[in-house]
Structures are given as structure tokens and as C-alpha cells.
Amino acid sequence: MAKKLDITKEDLYGILGVEETATEKEITKSYRKQALKCHPDKNPDNPKAAEQFHRLTQALEILTDAAAKAAYDKILKAQKAALLRQKQYDSKRKKFKEDLEARERAAGEQKEDTAADARKLQAEIERLRKEGNRILQETQEQLRKDLEEKVNKPSDDGVDSDDAESNTVKIKAKWKIKKGENRDEGYTKQELEDIFSKYGEVLNIVVSVKKSGTAIIEYSSPYTADMAVMNVKGKEDFPLTLSWLSGQPPEDRLCNHGNQETDDRQKAASDTSAHSFSAPSQNYQFSGFGAADSKDFESVVLMKMRQAEERKRLIEQMEKEDEENG
Structure with missing residues (x-):
């Protein structure tokens, strides 16, 4: 019986x-x-021919019947769609596999490079341990000499110069921030510098990064700082309240401000600064150095280094006050 x-x-x-x-x-x-x-009568001894003849007959039977053919075509279409999806899926899976293998190779190469870099760094560290760092040794030697010179050559007034520099002239500026407004509302660092530099050389300005409405201004002279304390009012919407932190001059040497108009006070401050103090736009100039000039130059360099250290102390002081005030 045919199947x-x-x-x-x-x-x-x-x-x-x-x-x-x-x-x-x-x-x-x-x-x-x-x-x-493949007809069986023509191929009596060939079972495969008979089977093929039977398959041809059944195929003809279905494909020449409209309803059966429509049902078969629908199934065939679905099969082809499924086959296409499978091919697409296989293609994506192949691509994904290739990408994954490429990433793994790249990661492996990067890991090897990192390990090689680590070995190189370790080798350099070992070399430094054996040979020593020339710059480090020279710097430490110079530091030792500076310390010896500092011990053997005290300042004329008996006060260490570093201690004198640390006692700089500083005032605090405060302004109120309205509730709900941004912490940057009020004054920028540049605005504060523009306001306070009118009265003399401003060495540093530090604006609080934690507490809004607070800044510390460091002046080069107590008298220019005192003029700023007496004259600076700030913006109308954000009036400034100023107070001394350090370096306030004695009462009998404070500037006499009287009842002059604001413009007159600012002009006096400008004139005083131009004659007695270094303005922000004025730079140190050195030419024809002799032995004494060389020492002055070294003093200026040391002063700039101390100013950098003082700027660091100002920031630490501001952060400490922010923590204490919540």
C-alpha cells in the first residue's frame, strides 16, 4: 500500500x-x-519508481483542487516566512557571536597591555630605588639648606618671616540670599574682585562653596582693607556686611573717612593705593640685578609661595566656618 x-x-x-x-x-x-x-507498468521491478509515481499523483490531486491548493499555499507561505526568520535570526546570532568574540579578544589584548604597563611601572620603581631620583635628592638638599639658613639667620625684629606672612590682612564679606534662590545669587568672585580691588591690592578672594553669601578677602595692607570696610556697600539688592578677621590696624592709625561723598572716598583710596601700595595692574620689574637686587627677587618669589600657602589656609578656614555654622 502506497504511503x-x-x-x-x-x-x-x-x-x-x-x-x-x-x-x-x-x-x-x-x-x-x-x-x-516512472509509471509502474513501465517499471515493474522498480519500487522507487512506483513510489515516485504515487507522490506525483497525490501532488497533482492537491494542486488541481482550488480549495486544497489554497490551503497548501497558505501553509507553504508560512513555512517560507518561518525559514526566512530563522535565517535572519541565525545571521544576527552569528553577528552577535562575532562581535562578542571580537570584544573578548580586544579585552584580552587590553588586559595584556595593562599587565605590561604594570610590569614596566614596577621596573621603573625598582630602578628608582636603586639609582635614586636626582631631582628629589636636589630638592631635599635645598630644603635642608633653607632650613639651616632660617635657623642661623633670624629676622631683624626677632619674628620669623613665615609667621609674619601668615598674619595677613583679611576681612569677611556677607550678604543675604533670599530663600529659594540659587546659592550663586549675589556676587561672583570676579565681581567681588572688581569691587574690593578699587581700594588696594587684593591678594586672594575665597567664596564659600558650601554656604552661600560668604567670602573672605585678603588685602596686602591693613589700611587699604580698612578703607574697603568703611566704604564698600555692595549692590542695592545684596548689601554687603564687612567684618575684620585679622590684621586690623590700631585705632589711632585707621583712615579718617569723615563724611565725604562716596566718589571722594574712592578717589582718595585710588590715590593712596597708587602712592603707597602696589595696585593689581602693577607688576614687579627687575633689571640690572646686583647682589641686593638678587636678594629682593628671592624675597618676592618666597612671598608668592607664601601667598599660595595662605590661599590654601583661607579655603580651609572657610570650610571650617561652614561646618561650624551648619
């Missing part, structure tokens, strides 16, 4: 050797042509 075809797993068009768009006439014509070759 029935499972049409869901067979390509009936392929069995008959025709395209899916073939007409009924083309289907029957192809059937007759192939059936003549």
Missing part, C-alpha cells in the same frame, strides 16, 4: 517540477511527462 504524503512537509510544486505560479494546464502537462517515466 500517503504529509503535505505539510513536502514541496508539491517541486515534486511536479513546476513554479508556484504555474497554471493548472502547466501542472497537468508536467505531471504527464514525469508520470510516463
Whole structure:
């Protein structure tokens, strides 16, 4: 008994050797042509020929019936769509696998490079341990000499110069920030510098990064700082309240401000600064150095170094006050 075809797993068009768009006439014509070759009467001793003849017959039966053919075409279309999806999925999976392997190779190479860099760094560290760092040794030697010179040559007034520099002239500026407004509302560092530099050389300005409405201004002279304390009012919307932190001059040497108008006070401050103090726009100039000039130059360099250290102390002081005031 001939075995029935499972049409869901067979390509009936392929069995008959025709395209899916073939007409009924083309289907029957192809059937007759192939059936003549494998007909059982013509091939009595060939079971495969009989089986092929049976498959041709069943394919013809389905493809020449309109309803059966429509049902089969629907199944065939779904199978082809599924096959296409599978190919696309396999292609994406292959691409993903290739990308993953490429990333793993790159990660492996980077790991090898990192390990090589670490070995190189360790080798350099070992070399430094054996040979020593020339710059470090020279710097430490110079530091030792500076300390010896400081001990053996005290200042004329008996006060260490570093201690004198640390006692700089500082005033605090405060302004109120309205509730809900940004912490940067009020004054920027540049605005504060523009305001306070009118009265003399401003060495440092530190604005609180934790507590809004607070800044510390460091002046080069107590008298220019005192003029700023007496004259600076600030913006109308954000009036400034100034107070001394350090370096306030004695009462009998404070500037006499009287009842002069603001413009007169600022002019006096400008004139005083121009004659007695170094203005921000004035820079140190050195030419034709002799032995004494060389020492002055070294003093200026040391002063600039101390100013940098003082700026660091100002920031620490501001952070400490912010923590104490919550």
C-alpha cells in the first residue's frame, strides 16, 4: 500500500517540477511527462519508481483542487516566512557571536597591555630605588639648606618671616540670599574682585562653596582693607556686611573717612593705593640685578609661595566656618 504524503512537509510544486505560479494546464502537462517515466507498468521491478509515481499523483490531486491548493499555499507561505526568520535570526546570532568574540579578544589584548604597563611601572620603581631620583635628592638638599639658613639667620625684629606672612590682612564679606534662590545669587568672585580691588591690592578672594553669601578677602595692607570696610556697600539688592578677621590696624592709625561723598572716598583710596601700595595692574620689574637686587627677587618669589600657602589656609578656614555654622 502506497504511503500517503504529509503535505505539510513536502514541496508539491517541486515534486511536479513546476513554479508556484504555474497554471493548472502547466501542472497537468508536467505531471504527464514525469508520470510516463516512472509509471509502474513501465517499471515493474522498480519500487522507487512506483513510489515516485504515487507522490506525483497525490501532488497533482492537491494542486488541481482550488480549495486544497489554497490551503497548501497558505501553509507553504508560512513555512517560507518561518525559514526566512530563522535565517535572519541565525545571521544576527552569528553577528552577535562575532562581535562578542571580537570584544573578548580586544579585552584580552587590553588586559595584556595593562599587565605590561604594570610590569614596566614596577621596573621603573625598582630602578628608582636603586639609582635614586636626582631631582628629589636636589630638592631635599635645598630644603635642608633653607632650613639651616632660617635657623642661623633670624629676622631683624626677632619674628620669623613665615609667621609674619601668615598674619595677613583679611576681612569677611556677607550678604543675604533670599530663600529659594540659587546659592550663586549675589556676587561672583570676579565681581567681588572688581569691587574690593578699587581700594588696594587684593591678594586672594575665597567664596564659600558650601554656604552661600560668604567670602573672605585678603588685602596686602591693613589700611587699604580698612578703607574697603568703611566704604564698600555692595549692590542695592545684596548689601554687603564687612567684618575684620585679622590684621586690623590700631585705632589711632585707621583712615579718617569723615563724611565725604562716596566718589571722594574712592578717589582718595585710588590715590593712596597708587602712592603707597602696589595696585593689581602693577607688576614687579627687575633689571640690572646686583647682589641686593638678587636678594629682593628671592624675597618676592618666597612671598608668592607664601601667598599660595595662605590661599590654601583661607579655603580651609572657610570650610571650617561652614561646618561650624551648619
